[in-house]
Each structure stands twice: as C-alpha cells, then as structure tokens.
Amino acid sequence: LLETKPRFHLFVFPCASQQVYVMSDRGTNNHSEVTDFILVGFRVRPELHILLFLLFLLVYAMILLGNVGMMTIIMTDSRLNTPMYFFLGNLSFIDLFYSSVIAPKAMVNFWSESKSISFAGCVTQLFLFALFIVAEGFLLAAMAYDRFIAICNPLLYSVQMSARLCTQLVAGSYFCGCFSSVLLTSMTFTLSFCASRAIDHFYCDYRPLQRISCSDIYFLKVISFFLCSIIILPTIIVIIVSYMYIVSTVLKIRSTEGRKKAFSTCSSHLGVVSVVLYDAIFFMYFTPDRFPELSKVTSLCYTLVTPMLNPLIYSLRNKDVKEALKKLLEKKNTIL
Secondary structure, three states: OOOOOOOOOOOOOOOOOOOOOOOOOOOOOOOOOOOEEEEOOOOOOOOHHHHHHHHHHHHHHHHHHHHHHHHHHHHHOHHHOOHHHHHHHHHHHHHHHHHHHHHHHHHHHHHOOOOEEEHHHHHHHHHHHHHHHHHHHHHHHHHHHHHHHHHHOHHHHHHHOOHHHHHHHHHHHHHHHHHHHHHHHHHHOOOOOOOOOEEOOOOOOHHHHHHOOOOOOHHHHHHHHHHHHHHHHHHHHHHHHHHHHHHHHHHOOOOHHHHHHHHHHHHHHHHHHHHHHHHHHHHHHOOOOOOHHHHHHHHHHHHHHHHHHHHHHHHHOOHHHHHHHHHHHHHHHHHO
8 A cells, every 4th residue: 555645735724803802991081082003113314214114125025025935835846745844834924924914014104104003903913913923933832843753753753743733733823822812912902092192113012002001001911921921931941842852862863964964954943943033022022111212123023034034044944945946946937
C-alpha cells in the first residue's frame, strides 16, 4: 500500500464575524457621548509628514508583496504541504491582516487635518489588532513545538505532527486571540472618555485610551496584566523549553554539517521570536507613560517592521521556499 501524505492547506479561523458589544457611560450627565477620536500620531514638523507617508507606503507595499507572495508559494507548491509551511502560511496571513488594520489609516492621517477616527472604527481597530497579535504569539509557540518534534523526534514527526493536530494548534491560536480581544476591547470601551478625544498614538491601542479616560481604570489594569501574563508567559515558556531541548539534541550531533543543517531550520524562527517580536512588545508595554513618543517608535517594530521582515527572513534562509519561488516564476514566464 502506498502511504498517502497528509496535505496541509492554509487555515483561517473565522473570528471576524464575532461582534464586540460596546457600552458607553450614559449615567453621568456631565459626560458627553464620544462619537469619534483624534489620532495624534507622530509629533513631528508638518513637512516630515510626506517623508513618513512615503516610508509607511514603502514598508506596507513590501508587507503586501512578501506575505501575499509567501502564501501563494505555499498554497501552489505541493512540496510545501508540511506542518512547518502550514504554520508559516498562517503566520503570513496574520502579519498581512494586522498590519492592514494599522498602516492604511496611519497613512491617511498624514494627509488629513482632522486625523479623526470614528468610535466604531477605533473599536474595530483595537479588536482586530489585539486578535491578530495574540494569535501570532500562540502561533510562534506552535512553530517552536513543531521544530522541537522535527529535530528531537524526527522518526515520529509525521505521526505526532498530524494534519489534525496542526489544524487544532492554529485554531487554538485564533480562538485565544478572539477571546482575549473580546475581553480587552469590551472592557476598554466601557470607560468614559470625558477628558479628551485625542489619542496620543498612531492607532487605537488600549494604553493611550486609558490615559484619556476619566473612569477608574484600576480593574482594567488588573485584567490587562492578567491577560498579558496568561498570553506571554506560556508562549515564552513553550519556546524556551523547546529550544533548550533542540540545542541539547543538536550539540549531540557529531558532524558539523548535521549541526549546521539542524540549526538552520530553527534560526529564522528564533530570530523573529526573540529579537523582533517579543523584545518589541516587552519594550512597548513596559515603557513608562511619560515617554509616549518612544512607545510609538517601538510600536512600529511589531506593527510594520515584523510583518515586513518575516517573509524575508523565512524565504532568504530557506532553500525550499527559494526553489518554489523559482519554479513559480518559471511557470509564469512560460505562460507569458
């Protein structure tokens, strides 16, 4: 009997249909109902707005090209129907969508005098961004577990990393993103925003929204800290433990070529996790509120820089992806 190879297709968990019910504080007569906010953005001279617009446009174009290209390659090349590329395809999907939640509105505001965003638009932006950024954290942990199985238990890899398990891991990542996003967004927008409508950021994030609220935010801070703890800590623990076992296994390989090959399959993922994503998030959310401009610059790392670098890092260091891209380009040239 011929062994049938399980096929992996790009999986997207349908979370977008979920609704966030937002309540406004109507019980206080002194507070007017907020219908829109103002995104202050970067406090720079007006003539620099053109430069920032062009920079955002260039980076966003690279994000679109890189991540759409990565998803296309993975879905069209049968050799990439493996768990690793299944996860990588979903990573590209997440990077594409959460950068699309932020970048277009930021670019519009560089040319707009009002720089306003509707109340519903702010809710949607915070909800979708929180959903995708949390889902990416759990997906990176799943990718670390995949590399752990591939290197430490290669003979059982095809059995342990089945199509069903991979689908469950990705679905679980989106579910955790949906759950945390619904909770954080609904709690944030039950606050009263009577002090100011100006959000000192280039997108709707919960920390700048807390600063302009006149409600008691102690409970929201406790919930936010709890969410960060149950999201960041477990994913970091999974990644650290996985790579401890990976390093231990690789060091036992006698041949230099074998060690180099084993490390090459993990270095891209480890670089994205440790340097680009988690360092930026830690720096962003543990930066004191008195340095808002520093927080904005740090936010660029994981809202635009990370989605731009991910496809480059994984494609330039991956022989299979480069061969698949070459094959796809040759096929298009033949058709033309």
